[in-house]
Amino acid sequence: MKLLSIMRRDKWAAVCFTFLSAVIAAGIFAPWFAPHPPEEVHMELRFAGASWTYWLGNDHLGRCVLSRLIYGIRPSVLWVLAALSASVAIGAFAGFAAGYFRGKTDVLLMRLCDVMLSFPGYVMTLAVIGIMGPGLEHILIAFVLMKWAWFARIIRTSVLQYSNSDYVRFSKMLGLPGVSIMIRHLLPVTLPDILVVSSSSFGSMILQISGFSFLGLGIQAPNAEWGMMLNEARSVMFSKPELMLAPGIAIVLVVSAVNFLSDSFQRMLDPRLMSSRPIRLKQGFSISTRLKEREVA
Amino acid sequence: MKRYVLGKVVFAIPLLIIITFLAFGLNHLSPVEPAEAVLHAQGVPEITKELIAETREKLGMNDPFLFRYGSWLLDCLRLDFGSSYVTGLPVWSQLGPAFLNTLKLTLVSMAAIVGLSIALGVGSALREGRLLDKGIRGAAFLLTSMPPYWLATLMIWYFSVKLDLLPTSGMDAWQSYILPVAIITISYAGIYFRVIRSSMLGNLNEDYVLYARANGLLELLVTKHILRNSLQVAVSVFGMAIPVILGSTVVVENLFAWPGLGSLSVRAILSRDYPVIQAYVLILAVTFVFFNTLSDIVNAAMNPKARMDR
Numbered sequence: 001m002k003l004l005s006i007m008r009r010d011k012w013a014a015v016c017f018t019f020l021s022a023v024i025a026a027g028i029f030a031p032w033f034a035p036h037p038p039e040e041v042h043m044e045l046r047f048a049g050a051s052w053t054y055w056l057g058n059d060h061l062g063r064c065v066l067s068r069l070i071y072g073i074r075p076s077v078l079w080v081l082a083a084l085s086a087s088v089a090i091g092a093f094a095g096f097a098a099g100y101f102r103g104k105t106d107v108l109l110m111r112l113c114d115v116m117l118s119f120p121g122y123v124m125t126l127a128v129i130g131i132m133g134p135g136l137e138h139i140l141i142a143f144v145l146m147k148w149a150w151f152a153r154i155i156r157t158s159v160l161q162y163s164n165s166d167y168v169r170f171s172k173m174l175g176l177p178g179v180s181i182m183i184r185h186l187l188p189v190t191l192p193d194i195l196v197v198s199s200s201s202f203g204s205m206i207l208q209i210s211g212f213s214f215l216g217l218g219i220q221a222p223n224a225e226w227g228m229m230l231n232e233a234r235s236v237m238f239s240k241p242e243l244m245l246a247p248g249i250a251i252v253l254v255v256s257a258v259n260f261l262s263d264s265f266q267r268m269l270d271p272r273l274m275s276s277r278p279i280r281l282k283q284g285f286s287i288s289t290r291l292k293e294r295e296v297a
Numbered sequence: 298m299k300r301y302v303l304g305k306v307v308f309a310i311p312l313l314i315i316i317t318f319l320a321f322g323l324n325h326l327s328p329v330e331p332a333e334a335v336l337h338a339q340g341v342p343e344i345t346k347e348l349i350a351e352t353r354e355k356l357g358m359n360d361p362f363l364f365r366y367g368s369w370l371l372d373c374l375r376l377d378f379g380s381s382y383v384t385g386l387p388v389w390s391q392l393g394p395a396f397l398n399t400l401k402l403t404l405v406s407m408a409a410i411v412g413l414s415i416a417l418g419v420g421s422a423l424r425e426g427r428l429l430d431k432g433i434r435g436a437a438f439l440l441t442s443m444p445p446y447w448l449a450t451l452m453i454w455y456f457s458v459k460l461d462l463l464p465t466s467g468m469d470a471w472q473s474y475i476l477p478v479a480i481i482t483i484s485y486a487g488i489y490f491r492v493i494r495s496s497m498l499g500n501l502n503e504d505y506v507l508y509a510r511a512n513g514l515l516e517l518l519v520t521k522h523i524l525r526n527s528l529q530v531a532v533s534v535f536g537m538a539i540p541v542i543l544g545s546t547v548v549v550e551n552l553f554a555w556p557g558l559g560s561l562s563v564r565a566i567l568s569r570d571y572p573v574i575q576a577y578v579l580i581l582a583v584t585f586v587f588f589n590t591l592s593d594i595v596n597a598a599m600n601p602k603a604r605m606d607r
Contacts, residue, residue, distance in 0.1 A: 114308070115312060115315065118312050118585070118586055118589060119316070119582060119585070120540060120541070120544040120581055120582060120585040122541075122544045122545045122547070123544040123577075123578060123581045123582060123585070124578075124582075126547065126562055126566065126574075126577075126578075127320075127323060127574065127578040129566055130323070130562070130565065130566040130569075130571075130574040130578075131323050131324075131326050131327045131571075131574070132326075132327070133569070134566070134567070203442065207444050207445070210444060211444060211445070211446055211548050214444075214446050214548065215547065215548060215551055215563055216563075216567070217563065217566065217567075227444070227446075230444070230446065230447055230450070234450055237450060237453075237454055238454075238458055241454050244447065244450060244451065244454075248443075248444065248447040248451075251443075251444050251447065252439075252442055252443050252444070252447075255442040255443075255444075256438065256439065256442035259438065259441070259442055260438075
């Protein structure tokens with residue numbers, strides 16, 4: 001479909017997409033890919049360098065770094081993706097309701113979003129962890145609760161563009177129920193926008209959630225997670241700085257692939273960005289930069 | 298304009314009430330009973346039912362919810378946030394200095410971010426599509442994909458350990474600012490320079506630029522005019538950035554042992570020191586709403602179009 005045609009035109013996007021698919025597959029089927037159990041301790045192999053049995057060496061407890069890296073995909077990427085999907089789903093639900101029914105529903109939902117967006121997301125996440133205690137699931141819950149309003153806003157704007165178009169009005173006149181209009185006629189046209197806004201959040205979410213684990217507020221030992229592996233490596237960074245490399249590079253690769261893919265989705269869907277010279281931008285700057293700039297909040 | 302300002306301020310009031318309510322109610326959502334948490338934090342060896350009941354009475358937790366909320370709110374207005382469960386000291390005596398330290402870090406970083414974003418944004422906009430533009434965007438792309446804490450650890454390792462140039466932690470001299478500010482600047486300037494860049498690019502095609510050039514105005518002066526107009530967008534963005542950075546220095550502060558809010562809050566979370574967490578959330582949320590409202594108003598004052606929004 002459209003995704004495939006994007007891939008055909010943009011080779012780098014195809015590379016990023018393949019890479020991310022491979023990472024996700026490796027995470028799902030971690031037991032088949034990992035050469036060793038991730039929590040298997042070998043005190044005699046502490047800080048061992050790379051070898052044929054342990055490709056990336058061993059950590060401070062002699063555990064296989066490669067296996068921990070592969071198992072770490074689950075909390076660092078897969079669970080973040082799950083939380084993102086949940087948040088986008090709630091946002092889409094609210095956004096569709098507000099954009100399609102308009103009137104009172106719209107005012108109510110958008111006021112609620114205003115309130116939600118007036119809270120500092122990062123601080124609220126810390127507050128949730130502070131009350132419920134450290135743990136990956138608490139961070140993910142906090143993220144879902146804090147982020148949906150942002151998605152609802154964008155998706156509503158996208159729905160509004162189409163909800164007044166002739167074909168939607170025609171379906172309404174034919175007496176089609178609202179739900180089926182939304183699913184069959186509005187969802188397909190707004191899907192690209194939803195894809196852009198969610199993919200542009202994905203990268204920063206991976207960074208933030210691994211940051212919480214790095215601080216010891218996220219997933220707890222002995223589970224493998226990239227941020228936590230970096231935290232463990234930090235305590236020996238003066239003697240064994242090379243332990244910082246593997247998890248750090250893994251995060252950089254995944255996040256830059258996600259960001260690159262998100263940028264190329266945006267370029268495909270917003271042709272104005274392709275050549276900013278001939279066409280004047282509305283209000284001086286485009287949606288995509290606005291996304292980026294609010295996203296950090 | 299008056300109506301707009303009034304509307305914004307009126308919208309902020311219910312927000313502040315919700316925030317205080319949330320901050321106060323946080324305690325009641327916790328899986329651990331507050332009285333029990335107090336006893337744990339004080340290191341009481343054996344926690345009996347009687348002891349919990351006694352502590353509850355002492356902390357006034359048997360009073361009605363709204364009554365406690367009211368008296369708590371009045372205390373907060375006098376900067377009395379109760380005392381820490383762990384140290385027993387008043388919360389404000391810890392939080393106040395920490396807030397100032399974080400504010401210092403934020404303001405210095407903010408100055409660096411504004412300077413760097415404008416320099417990079419203008420540079421890449423004027424050389425759009427050429428080597429400089431591509432180089433800046435490529436570097437920014439790479440740096441914003443890096444976890445800030447990883448970059449920070451690598452920089453500590455290189456500059457503080459290997460070259461022994463900068464202190465690894467603390468805030469003793471001006472040198473202590475360099476690394477934390479660099480990390481915060483890198484992670485935000487890489488995003489904000491894009492705003493300046495696209496706003497510059499938008500302005501480049503305006504009629505007044507063509508007119509100025511047709512009149513033979515010096516290119517430097519033309520750039521000055523474009524920059525002035527582009528900065529209007531940037532002001533509101535930067536206004537929003539202050540509270541965001543204030544609230545997200547947590548990782549950097551912990552890495553560099555900066556005695557600020559970030560270090561304090563993580564310590565409080567790990568030891569379940571609820572009054573500190575409560576006060577932290579309250580203060581940052583109020584600051585956030587304040588700056589949000591302020592930047593909306595400044596934005597509207599500068600740009601009449603924004604007043605029409607809703």
